[in-house]
Amino acid sequence: MTDRTSVLAHPALAPVHAFIGNPRKRPRMLAAISGLLIAFAQPPFGFLPGLLGYGLLLYALECDLGKWPKRTAFFMGWVAGFFYFFISCFWVAEAFLVDAETYGWMAPFAATLLPTGIGLFWGLFAVIYTILAPKGLWRFIFFASLFSVFEILRGTVMSGFPWNPAGSTWRAGSAMSQMAAYVGVYGLGFLTVLAFSAVGVARRGKGVSGYAPVIFGTCILIGAFGVGQTRLLTTSPGDTGYAIRIVQPAVSQAAKWDKDNFRHLFNLYVSMSKAPPKPGHVAPQLILWPEGALPIMWEDLTAEGTYTLPVMMNLLSENQSLIMGTSRQELTPKGRLVYRNSLLMLRKTGGVTRVEGAYNKFKLVPFGEFTPYQDILNPLGMSALTHFDDSFTPGERTRPHSFPGIPRVLPLICYEGIFPSLDMTSYGPNDTMRPKWILNISNDAWFGPTTGPVQHLNLASYRAIEEGVPMVRSTPTGISAVIDALGRVIPNTKLGMGEAGYSDVTLPYPAHITAFAQQRSLIIIFIVSLCLFSVLLERVFLQKNRKTLKKIWF
DSSP states (O other), rough: OOEEEEEEEEGHHHHHHHOOOOOGGGHHHHHHHHHHHHHHHTTTOOOOOGGHHHHHHHHHHHSSSOHHHHHHHHHHHHHHHHHHHHHHHHHHHHHHTTHHHHHGGHHHHHHHHHHHHHHHHHHHHHHHHHHOOOGGGGGHHHHHHHHHHHHHHHHTTGGOOOOOGGGGSSSSTTTTTGHHHHOOOOOHHHHHHHHGGGGGGOOOGGGGGHHHHHHHHHHHHHHHHHHHHHHHHOOOOOOEEEEEEEEOOOOOOHHHGGGGGGGHHHHHHHHHHHHHHOTTOOOOOOOEEOOOSSSBBBHTTTTTSSSSSHHTTTOOTTTTTEEEEEEEEEEESOOOEEEEEEEEEEEEEEEEEEEEEEEOOSOOOTTBBBBTTHHHHGGGOOOOOOSSSOOOOSSOOOOBOOOOOOEEEEEEEEGGGGGSSSSSSOTTTHHHHHHEEEEEEOOGGGGTTTTTTHHHHHHHHHHHHHHHHOOEOOSSSBBEEEHHHHHOOTOOOBOOOOEEEEEEEEEEEOOOOOOOHHHHTTTHHHHHHHHHHHHHHHHHTTTTOHHHHHHHHO
């Protein structure tokens, strides 16, 4: 497999070799470097040459792994994953520093345990690759296929955490990102790893055949770019004229929880909601408040005798709607009182404001909104960051909703926006049940001015590309924006991090139904399964037909 003919042993890299020594004897260090490179390729860093880290990881796994190759391969994969997720998710510690007196001690554990745990997926991938990898030059196909399988598992197992999958390296709205409309973000990730891991098996001194994988990978990238650029040039969603106002008060999470600030925060939301339209805009038909807009339960906000009840009841104009994120209580059919992280839709008709609909968050954040195994962990002092005595309870699976006076919408609360296909419905070309837009209300104030909100915007924008419908994001501290069906932030709709104000926008039209919305993940599952099967078949067939395969696979 790996020998002195590898392109990574090229004389041009002699200075690197002089600094680190023989790279073949330092596979663990190469694995760590690969994780760092791949991490810095992701937004907001955008160092795209870092994608070559996939090729470096493949190369490292095929070095001399010593006496215990399986154990070493697992460790190498885990190390690469740890560094990748540490860079990608360090911001998670910020949430525990909002109330540092109560939760601050958990911050370093969050920053390290999260990448430690998620890195196990990369470790398992690495050891299975080492055991099953075929011998041919085209084994990078197996590498990319197997990696994609573990990416899907990472986004699924134990409620899933699909933060920064390989496909999201490409900035949403770019030409490359448009491939998600056909194969989803996981499919785009497969193509990305396939193209950039090819360099790990290329060989010098073999003529054109030695660089065939790199040529193949380059063709994949050129083809994907061409398809994506064509979609960008041939799709013009247009404007529905439906007027929306996004309210962003830019009050930090710590300040929001300060009881002395409640009246000020409440008045900010009210005054921005009632403000006159900005020049060139009409009065909004729909006002958006973000997830957990106010640090108070809905029942307390609208309790009899409170000063907030009459304000809420008189906030809207006739036939105007408000969608807000709030915590609330609910009785289950069995009579159990539970807490929900909800999206409520209020509408004023006939002079009366009523709650006309609700969506309860389906995908809850572990340790943020519920404590896994809380009977064991709560006595140890580990609890969710809900600021009440119980965890949230998830609602029914995400699906589109038809609220009065509002175009049919797919609601996503907070990090639900990073999950492909929470709505598992496959839609036809003229399906009236297909949502017209996606609403993503989120509370990114938890993560302060870190990379988290930027990454969250990028990840959520991929849902617009996959579904072929626009998205409106509402957050308390940024980044709020309107994203069109191609994943692009529409100019003059964005409220950046820390920017206080409101944005009057109009809702774009959906694009044509996407292949992904019609088939969901079946396309990528078929592609990955086919690649896995073909390469594993080569491995089995190789035992009896070594000479024939040598001619076919170089």
